[in-house]
Amino acid sequence: MAETNAHTEAPAGKTAFPPFQSQHFPSQVAWLAVSFVLLYVLMSRVALPRIGAILAERSKHISGDLAAAQGFKDQSDAARAAYEKALADARARAQAIATTTRERQAAEAEAINKRLEAQLHQKLTAAEQSIAATRAAAMGNVGTIAAQTAAAIVERLVGKAPADNDVAAAVGETLKR
Amino acid sequence: MKVDPIHQFQIHDLIPMASIGGRDIAFTNSALVMLIIVASVSILLIGATAPRALVPGRLQSIAEVSYEFVANMLRSTAGNEGMKFFPFVFTLFMFVLAANLIGLIPYSFTVTSQLIITASLALTVFVIVVGYGFWKNGLHFLNLFVPKGVPKVILPVIVAIEVLSFLSRPVSHSVRLFANMLAGHITLQVFAGFIIMLAGWGVLGWFGATLPFIMVLLLTALEFLVAVLQAYVFAILTCIYLNDAIHPGH
Numbered sequence A: 001m002a003e004t005n006a007h008t009e010a011p012a013g014k015t016a017f018p019p020f021q022s023q024h025f026p027s028q029v030a031w032l033a034v035s036f037v038l039l040y041v042l043m044s045r046v047a048l049p050r051i052g053a054i055l056a057e058r059s060k061h062i063s064g065d066l067a068a069a070q071g072f073k074d075q076s077d078a079a080r081a082a083y084e085k086a087l088a089d090a091r092a093r094a095q096a097i098a099t100t101t102r103e104r105q106a107a108e109a110e111a112i113n114k115r116l117e118a119q120l121h122q123k124l125t126a127a128e129q130s131i132a133a134t135r136a137a138a139m140g141n142v143g144t145i146a147a148q149t150a151a152a153i154v155e156r157l158v159g160k161a162p163a164d165n166d167v168a169a170a171v172g173e174t175l176k177r
Numbered sequence B: 001m002k003v004d005p006i007h008q009f010q011i012h013d014l015i016p017m018a019s020i021g022g023r024d025i026a027f028t029n030s031a032l033v034m035l036i037i038v039a040s041v042s043i044l045l046i047g048a049t050a051p052r053a054l055v056p057g058r059l060q061s062i063a064e065v066s067y068e069f070v071a072n073m074l075r076s077t078a079g080n081e082g083m084k085f086f087p088f089v090f091t092l093f094m095f096v097l098a099a100n101l102i103g104l105i106p107y108s109f110t111v112t113s114q115l116i117i118t119a120s121l122a123l124t125v126f127v128i129v130v131g132y133g134f135w136k137n138g139l140h141f142l143n144l145f146v147p148k149g150v151p152k153v154i155l156p157v158i159v160a161i162e163v164l165s166f167l168s169r170p171v172s173h174s175v176r177l178f179a180n181m182l183a184g185h186i187t188l189q190v191f192a193g194f195i196i197m198l199a200g201w202g203v204l205g206w207f208g209a210t211l212p213f214i215m216v217l218l219l220t221a222l223e224f225l226v227a228v229l230q231a232y233v234f235a236i237l238t239c240i241y242l243n244d245a246i247h248p249g250h
Helices: A002-009 A022-158 A164-176 B029-047 B058-078 B080-103 B115-145 B155-167 B169-199 B203-246
Strands: B013-020 B023-028
Touching (some): A022 B023, B013 B029, B029 B080, B115 B169
16 A cells, blocks of 8 residues: 555656546556447457247247137137037927927927817717707608597597698698698 | 445546557446446346247246336337337436446446446437437428417527527436436435434434434435436437437427
């Protein structure tokens, strides 16, 4: 310390303030140029491209991962949409099957009803026809029975049997009334 | 025991090398520190990024943060066209930052406290600005000195002031860094000298020496701030000047 102080103090009167000692300027500038250019070359050729590549790689990686995540999300959304569509389709189909079955059964029931009704109607008609026939037959017999009865009555009252034609005509006339 | 606060700025020849035009080019302590700066910045930025880790470690993070810090600074002041100067601005920033920080190590040498160094750097920036400005814009570069919307009457005065302020840029650019580093280091040394001086006075002096000691402690913290801040200021002024070269219109 003492030695270096002596070194600087001895010529203190003559030498300038160290940063202004111009005899060192060329050496300073030369070494600054050497080291600055060296640093510039190292930075611009090696360090900065490498760091830039690292940062670009990272941002590419991150955006790639984000894109992949978005892809998976889209896939899951699509799967979900497909599932919901399938569910809706199945529900609609079930609805359709239920509706057609109900309609078919209703139609079958209707057909059976109609057939039974037709049969019943037929039977009813047949019954009505037989009733009408029976009644017509019965009504046909009424004239004969009335004529015989009238002839018998007249025979009992008069003592003499009237002619069949007269009785028949008279009965017919009375029945018509 | 006397402490010379100026001694720390003294240049010593370590290895005499050559003589160019009667001037000695020697390998000095300043040159040694400049090579140490180059080595440490390179180790940090090249060595630490060697693994090219996708998830960076601490040192690689520092390298990446420095890269993005300077890139954002340049892009926000000079636009995307300014990015062609990115290696230059980055080298400048890292060189000045490393010089300032290495200078804070006791017994080391502060390269940026040498006016010739900061002046050389500032003149390099100035020459690049003027050269690129004329190369890119031709004579339109001179629009830099003619603000728009100024009345014709006072225009000559304004242009004179603009030219003067442009020409004084390298001076303010270099002296700002130089003076900050010089003054900070002298202050540190003076207060450190007080500690030694007071400690030599006996027991009472030991207690008295705690006051400059606390001062040195606080000043050291301040000097770290100044070291980083002045590197930033030097770099951002470079960006602003480059922006003038790229977009000379006001």
